[in-house]
Amino acid sequence: AGGSGTASVYSYGGSGETDRALGFVGGTRVARGGLRLINDSAQTITEFTLSFVGEQWRSASSDPSNFLRCEYRISATAFDLSSGTSHTAVPALQFDAPVTAGLDSALNGNAAGNRALKSATITGISWPVGSMLVLRWADTNSVGSDDGLAIDDVVFYAPTTTPAAPTVIETKPAPSAVDVLTTSRVAVTFDQPVSAVGAWATLNGAVSGNAPITIAGGPIRYEITPAARLNPGETYTLTVHATQVTNGGGTPMAADAPLIFTTQPAITNLQVISAVQGSGNSTPLSGQVVTVRGVVTADFQGAPPALGGLYIQSLPADDDADAGTSEGLFVYDFTSSGSADVNVGDQVLITGTAGEFGSQTQLSNITSLVVEGTAGLPDWVDAVLPMATSSELEPLECMRVRLPQTLHVTSVGTSSNFAINYARQGELMLSANGTLVTPTEDIDPNDDPASGTTSTGSGNVPAITAREAQNNLNILILDDASAAIYPDPTPYLNAQGTRRCGDTVTALSGILAYAGGRYRIQPVAPVTFVDANPRPVTPPAPGGRxxxxxxxxxxxxxxxxxxxxxxxxxxxxxxxxxxxxxxxxxxxxxxxxxxxxxxxxxxxxxxxxxxxxxxxxxxxxxxxxxxxxxxxxxxxxxxxxxxxxxxxxxxxxxxxxxxxxxxxxxxxxxxxxxxxxxxxxxxxxxxxxxxxxxxxxxxxxxxxxxxxxxxxxxxxxxxxxxxxxxxxxxxxxxxxxxxxxxxxxxxxxxxxxxxxxxxxxxxxxxxxxxxxxxxxxxxxxxxxxxxxxxxxxxxxxxxxxxxxxxxxxxxxxxxxxxxxxxxxxxxxxxxxxxxxxxxxxxxxxxxTLSPQPTSYAMWVASIEWPVGADTTPNGDADGDGMKNLLEFAQGSDPTTPDLSHAPWVEIVGGDFRFHYRFRTTATGIFVQPEWSENLSNWDPLTDTASEGTATSVIELLRARLDRTGKDRIFGRLSVSEVP
Missing domain, CATH: 3.60.10.10 (Endonuclease/exonuclease/phosphatase)
Structure with a gap:
């Protein structure tokens, strides 16, 4: 086997298993692996038959065209497996289905949904004596990251003489095997291609009798799969019937070929997972030693900071179809001597003590963990926020759960009960329909509707209590699948090194766990966020001067x-x-x-x-x-x-x-x-x-x-x-x-x-x-x-x-x-x-400041008066002859003697004109220009007009009087307070 560039060749298989598959992950170059075979017979070979199982152990690529190409080359001299272009491809042996794309996760290549039997006979070749036949599988690069594809159970046959009667040369399990898993399939390999017709293979239990089977593969290697799980502790016989199996020359097997094996013994206190979970918030089997069977859905085994265990979920046959019970379970196996290493997709049989930890149902004190084989992962179960009740998600505890909605990050700090902490524990709090709002931000404890002015009483507190309860039902924790304290790097940060409240995640999936008083998702794949609330680099502009x-x-x-x-x-x-x-x-x-x-x-x-x-x-x-x-x-x-x-x-x-x-x-x-x-x-x-x-x-x-x-x-x-x-x-x-x-x-x-x-x-x-x-x-x-x-x-x-x-x-x-x-x-x-x-x-x-109404009292208060000054309306603090009230009305300084702002008169033609200043923002006063001929009788000047402004609050006014028939005219500005 070999690889080039960034391509890689792997040994795939279940944890601790000796049964391995030769795997490939293409990169910027091509990953290749294969066999070199020498023709040491006495004749030129003109055909061969090749059989293998194509397996997928990793789903990463978003490109569904990822595949393994099978090809061959005949050569008299050795050459590097990675070189040369004169290979002949065999389309019938190309492994391109099933290939699952885009999951970005490990798969179990032994599971039925991730494997395919491939077989073909290649004719018309010339393979001389002493030359080599090179069989090569190549995984070319695809768009994005590549899938992990593999070959397993390779069988090669090339006829060199007239074939004798066919025989069975290998079986899985081996003859007389014991402790065979009840979910095992049986493989039969012949010494040559055969034609197997009719009921050429039958499976019978010593107690249960005939077991229905399905058969796939051929013409050299066949796989027999029981239609149902075999009974525990029973001896079975698989019989290959000689008369139904012939070679290419029509010669049948000489005799029947029986395969006898015994399944693993029955288990005491075997429970389905839903029975361990029960229909309440805690297990009804607390403290009991139980055995459960399931498929590994998440592998978090190991010493801290790992979570120290694994999540399993029921096999389809064990699902109780009760919506009120969970089909998932956490297995805490750290420090348990009876445990074993697992992979996602492993079918496991586990014995341990049922109980609760942090209100999550689990098995601990594991005395036995047996990997029975592989199984397909259960489908995602949808859940939504907000919950209707605090226990609504309990029937999904420890199961594979997906939330199809968009969730918002509502806390990147510490929760109100201090149990959740992003920096310390890698936990984000999520909510639906936007981030959560403190109830009293928009609900008044004593006013309904809000924004009233009542500041006592508690008439509307039930609405606040209801909002608090609603908020509590609208929270889900996104955990980091780790027990690390102050994890480094902090999970879920974006390219700017932050994760802000208001950012979103859609279609979140993972294992629904429970800890710290909250349901939480333990992710089994990278989580993709949308930076829906990006950092505001500049402050908002409120306007104004x-x-x-x-x-x-x-x-x-x-x-x-x-x-x-x-x-x-x-x-x-x-x-x-x-x-x-x-x-x-x-x-x-x-x-x-x-x-x-x-x-x-x-x-x-x-x-x-x-x-x-x-x-x-x-x-x-x-x-x-x-x-x-x-x-x-x-x-x-x-x-x-x-x-x-x-x-x-x-x-x-x-x-x-x-x-x-x-x-x-x-x-x-x-x-x-x-x-x-x-x-x-x-x-x-x-x-x-x-x-x-x-x-x-x-x-x-x-x-x-x-x-x-x-x-x-x-x-x-x-x-x-x-x-x-x-x-x-x-x-x-x-x-x-x-x-x-x-x-x-x-x-x-x-x-x-x-x-x-x-x-x-x-x-x-x-x-x-x-x-x-x-x-x-x-x-x-x-x-x-x-x-x-x-x-x-x-x-x-x-x-x-x-x-x-x-x-x-x-x-x-x-x-x-x-x-x-x-x-x-x-x-x-x-x-x-x-x-x-x-x-x-x-x-x-x-x-943007603007002039505002000003009373005499406000004006007095805004001025720094000389010590002892008379600040009453009729006082004259600066002694310039203008009373304080007049200075207020016309906008002059009452602390500095200055008559430049005093009213003044002029004669223009036939007009008597009286000029004065007026504070437009003044309130509580009445200002009236007046005229008199004798200083005793005064009349108002009613013909007034504006002459512009001196400041933003001082208007310049002019009053006019026709002086015809008048010998002399006096003018004054009357200012009085309005009650």
């Missing part, structure tokens, strides 16, 4: 190993973290950037600010000053960074110090800062938040998880929301601006009570407004929004877009900066990219 963003930077700590340190373990990890965070922040390119979970020290803020400016340009960003009393007592804080070319902070940064931010421990204080857009002078208040988390640690009483889907500390978060309403209302009054944008990690999904409190306070949810169904975080297998942007009505009117940049929530957690439990190759994945720079997705808001 200003881009505002908030991002959780996942414990950005510049110190390591201390009692309060939460981030990187050392400087190496920290640099990896910083590189990823800065990559995300620079890509966001926000004009105002709120950061969450940064170490509560000036040095940490300075570090991230320095790094951000180094990645952009010096001085691009500055940090809003800390509040007078600091940012709170927690180890982490929020911070506001702004582009100095776009924004300017006005006044101090404010923090609320209410007790609600110190219960039960010092928490993160909300920070608020007034910003002014440099290009327009328009202002707004940015308020950064990081509310109490959902962790149950320390939660008691009303703060404990109430089972309403909102997690622990919901009561405290609701109180924090209520307090924020009160505090921001007072702040709006204090600074004279109603344009408030609340940003941050509120640790509340879209319809939870704390957000109802904000809605009741007049704040509108901007991400749901512009991107319904958006998300920012995954808790286990479900997605929701913890990162929000809420705005007052006046602020909302200036927001043109909002969205989340999905760089984190959809990514595997192990792609973060941490080095633990990663190989060097895994540590090199995703370095310096924004992907998995945190566990939360950043939120972006597009803002």
């Amino acid at each position: 200003l881009k505002v963003a908030a991002m959780n930077v996942l414990n950005y700590f510049i110190t390591f190993g201390g009692p309060n340190d939460r981030g990187a373990s050392d400087v190496v990890e920290f640099q990896r973290q910083k590189d990823k965070v800065i990559a995300a922040l620079t890509a966001l390119d926000a004009d105002l950037l709120g950061l969450i979970e940064i170490q509560n020290t000036p040095a940490a803020v300075a570090d991230i600010l320095t790094a951000l400016n180094a990645a952009t340009a010096a001085g691009t960003y500055a940090a809003a000053a800390d509040p007078v009393g600091g940012a709170g007592g927690d180890a982490i804080r929020t911070v506001l960074l702004y582009k100095t070319a776009k924004l300017m902070p006005i006044g101090q940064c404010y923090a609320d110090n209410d007790i609600v931010w110190y219960t039960p421990d010092p928490l993160r204080l909300p920070l608020a800062q007034v910003f002014e857009e440099l290009s327009t002078g328009e202002r707004f208040i940015a308020c950064m938040n990081h509310w109490k988390s959902k962790s149950s640690s320390g939660a008691m009483g009303a703060d404990a998880d109430q089972g309403d889907g909102q997690g622990a500390w919901n009561n405290l978060r609701t109180a924090q929301a209520a307090r924020l309403n009160v505090w921001l209302q007072s702040l709006m009054t204090a600074v004279g601006d109603n344009d408030v944008l609340i940003l941050g990690d509120l640790n509340s999904n879209g319809e939870e009570d704390p957000l109802d409190v904000l809605r009741a306070g007049g704040y509108a949810d901007q991400s749901s407004r512009f991107q319904p169904g958006d998300y920012s975080y995954r808790l286990g297998e479900a997605r929701g929004r913890l990162d929000h942007a809420f705005a007052t009505s006046t602020m909302a009117s200036q927001i043109v877009g909002a969205a989340h940049w999905h760089i984190n929530a959809d990514e595997p957690a192990f792609l973060d900066y941490n080095l633990e439990s990663k190989s060097v190759a895994q540590q090199a994945l995703n370095v310096g990219t924004p992907f998995r720079s945190s566990d939360h997705d950043p939120v972006l808001v597009g803002v």
